[in-house]
Amino acid sequence: MLTVQDQFVRPGDDQHPATPHGRIGVLLVNLGTPDSTSYGDMRRYLSEFLSDRRMIEIPQILWQPLLQTIILTFRPSKSGAAYKKIWMDETDESPLRYYTRSQAEKLAARLNSDRVEIDWAMRYGQPSLASKIDGLREKGCERIVICPLYPQYAAATTATVNDKVFDHLKTLRWQPAVRTLPPFYDHPAYIEALAGSIAAQRDALDFDPDVILMSYHGIPESYFRKGDPYFCHCAKTTRRVREHLGLDANQMRMTFQSRFGPQEWLQPYTDDTLEALPGEGIKSVMIAAPAFISDCVETLEELAIEGREIFLEAGGEHFAMVPCLNDSTPSIDLLEALVRQELSGWV
Known part of the structure; x- marks a missing residue:
C-alpha cells in the first residue's frame, strides 16, 4: 500500500530516479x-x-x-x-x-x-x-x-x-x-539589430533609396478601435529606428500589408503606396518588414516579388528588400x- 508520502513523490525523485527534473x-x-x-x-x-x-x-x-x-x-x-x-x-x-x-x-x-x-x-x-x-x-x-x-x-x-x-x-x-x-517593439537590442540591418542593406546598394518603407503586417481597423495596441507599437518601432538612423518622416514611412477580406485594415496600405510613389517623383525605394523576425511568404513573395512588380510597373526604377533578421548574429x-x-x- 502506498503511504501518503509515496503518493506525492514528484517525477525525478526516488520514484523515478532516471527522470530529469529542475x-x-x-x-x-x-x-x-x-x-x-x-x-x-x-x-x-x-x-x-x-x-x-x-x-x-x-x-x-x-x-x-x-x-x-x-x-x-x-x-x-x-x-x-x-x-x-x-x-x-x-x-x-x-x-x-x-x-x-x-x-x-x-x-x-x-x-x-x-x-x-x-x-x-x-x-x-x-x-x-x-x-x-x-x-x-x-x-x-x-x-x-x-x-x-x-x-x-x-x-x-x-x-x-x-x-x-x-x-x-x-x-x-x-x-x-x-x-x-x-x-519587444522598443527594446534597445531590437532597435539596434533592426536599424543595423537596414543600414547595412542600404550601404550595400548601388543606388540611394529616396524612401524606406517600414511595412508591417496589417490588422483590421476595427481591432485597433477595440483597443489592440499594435498600431501604436508599430509607430514607436518606426520612430525609434528612424531616429537611430538620423532620418526624417519623409525618408522613412510606415505602411501595412497583407489585408484579407472586404473590411478596412490599418492604413496606408503597402501595395497602394508602392503604386503611388513613382507619381510623387519617388523612383527608388527600399522596404523593411519589422513585424517579422524571420523571412516568410509575406516578406519573400508579397513584398520582394509582388511589391517589386507593383513599384516598377508604376514607373519606379530601383527597388530593394531588407532581409529579416533571420538567424544572423x-x-x-x-x-x-x-x-x-x-x-x-x-x-
Missing part, C-alpha cells in the same frame, strides 16, 4: 507553416489558421460555413502558388520553419547551459505548441519561458500563442511554471538578450 525550457514560437505546397497541406494549414477566433473575429456559426465551403476551396491553390515561389527545395521546407529552427539551435549554442533547454514551435501547423511543451516536460523542464517571436503585440499574434499555451496547460495534471515574453544577440532577461531569477 530544468528550464525556452520555447521560441513563430506563426506557422504548411508542411508542403500541396493543396491538401495548404488546406489543413489555412483551416487551422483561419479558424482561430483571435484571427477572425466573426461568429463561428457565420464564418465556418463560408470558410469551409468557399474560401478553402480556392485559397489553398493561390497560397500554394505563392509558397512555391519561396519554398526551400534543398531542405523541403518553408523559410520560416528553416530560420526558426536555426534560431533555436544557435541560441542553444550561445547559452550553452546544461540546465536550459531551447526548442521551437509553430502556432499553426507543425511542430505544435502542445507537442513541444510536452517534450520540454519530458526533458525535466519544470519552468518554461514562452517566446512569441512578434516584436509588436497584437491579439491575433502574441495573444493567440499564449491562448494556445494555456489551453494545453489546462489539460495537464501537473503544470510547469510559465513566463511569457512581452512584446544580430538576431541571436537579440534573442539572447530577451531570453536572459526573462530567465532572471530562474537561472
